[in-house]
Amino acid sequence: xxxxxLLIISWIYILIGIFGIFKFxxxxxxxxxxxxxxxxxxxxxxISLMFYIKDISFILKIILLILFILITNPISNHxxxxxxxxxxxxxxxxxxxxxxx
Amino acid sequence: xxxxxxxxxxxxxxxxxxxKLIIGPTIWDRLLALNILxxxxxxxxxxxxxYTEQLYLIDIAFSYGIIGFLTITLxxxxxxxxxxxx
Numbered sequence: 001x002x003x004x005x006l007l008i009i010s011w012i013y014i015l016i017g018i019f020g021i022f023k024f025x026x027x028x029x030x031x032x033x034x035x036x037x038x039x040x041x042x043x044x045x046x047i048s049l050m051f052y053i054k055d056i057s058f059i060l061k062i063i064l065l066i067l068f069i070l071i072t073n074p075i076s077n078h079x080x081x082x083x084x085x086x087x088x089x090x091x092x093x094x095x096x097x098x099x100x101x
Numbered sequence: 102x103x104x105x106x107x108x109x110x111x112x113x114x115x116x117x118x119x120x121k122l123i124i125g126p127t128i129w130d131r132l133l134a135l136n137i138l139x140x141x142x143x144x145x146x147x148x149x150x151x152y153t154e155q156l157y158l159i160d161i162a163f164s165y166g167i168i169g170f171l172t173i174t175l176x177x178x179x180x181x182x183x184x185x186x187x
């Protein structure tokens with residue numbers, strides 16, 4: 001029951017995250033939408049797999065994988081943003097219909 | 102049944118991120134698409150391990166995660182230092 005609900009929630013997150021990459025015109029908005037939604041989709045899928053299999057070693061491995069994703073995914077997104085900011089990409093005034101401020 | 106539909110949606114997300122990796126305007130868009138691709142590979146392998154009941158496949162997902170993280174950090178450092186120009 002919990003598995004079905006969490007998997008159906010994760011479909012919505014994955015599809016919105018893919019749609020957000022192609023929609024925005026600025027680089028930082030694309031990285032923001034991708035980073036947030038990707039983390040939440042991976043968390044919902046892995047927690048739903050924890051309730052599906054009743055095996056203690058598999059559950060421990062899933063918990064290790066969740067900790068690994070929670071540590072490394074924000075670091076890699078931050079490294080991409082830092083590299084692009086130091087190379088001279090800034091937010092222009094007219095991107096995305098003036099909603100930059 | 103729900104696991105199979107999730108596998109199909111993950112495969113569609115990987116295909117669209119490959120399209121983004123080809124047509125991306127700047128090089129950081131390609132790094133972003135590579136990050137999404139590595140994360141979707143981890144999820145695809147975890148769900149496939151549960152769907153076919155071969156639970157040892159979760160260890161290969163770990164190695165794919167480590168390879169993706171090292172790729173992103175090293176490429177970002179290399180591009181931020183100036184690439185092949187310096």
